[in-house]
Amino acid sequence: MSGDQVEELRELADNASGYGAEAVARRIRHRLLGDDLRRYQEEHGSFSGEELAEARSRISGTAPVSEGTGAV
Template sequence: MADTTRITVTLPTDQAEQLRKLTDNLSGYVAEAVAEQIRHDLLEEELRRHEEAYGEFTEEELAEAQERIDAAFRRDTERKAA
């Protein structure tokens, strides 16, 4: 089991109520959401550095990236549904 640290998080009441309707594992749900946000932030920073070094992405590069993201999302969705 991974090391854990207990923290207290304050949420708006309506969000907490919705969260409780979605899962009985609040810690797991929040940990997954935080991990996803961390990945997003790290990727954003890496893309910013890449553009600083090599210039802005072309329309073709952006289109290819979107195709890859869409395909990965479909695979993830299919995996979760199985």
């Protein structure tokens, strides 16, 4: 990274090492979730279009959460 980029990062993040650590942690969580989803589909089959649509709605916050769905 150039000096200007590092300075900009410091201004944006106020703590460049903390920002970097959070970015790494986010990528690790993303990879682990992907691994879990692949493993689930290997055991139970592919997700249906309806399941994927419901998951996308929940992730985006547009779906109502009903009791008994396991949502936290």
